[in-house]
Amino acid sequence: MKYELKTTSGNARxxxxTFNRPKGEFHVETPAFMPVGTYGTVKGMTPEEVKATGAQIY
Structure with missing residues (x-):
């Protein structure tokens, strides 16, 4: 895992x-909103519905 600082404003960053995965790099822009879904709620969604949420990480 690697963190690259882009800009700052006061205490905000x-x-x-960047996560190195077997299938390639995966990026998450920060600050990030990370929705929390239980196994049951995500299991009840199709892959298309999960992707349509627009979240970068679950």
Whole structure:
């Protein structure tokens, strides 16, 4: 995992987390809203519905 700081404003920071995965790099822009879904709620959604939420991380 790598964090790259993009900009700052006072105490606020904007950046990018990079995760190295077997299928390639995965990026999450920060600050990030991370929705929390239980296994049951995500299991009840189709892959298209999960993707349509627009979240970068679950």
């Amino acid at each position: 904007r950046g990018r987390l």
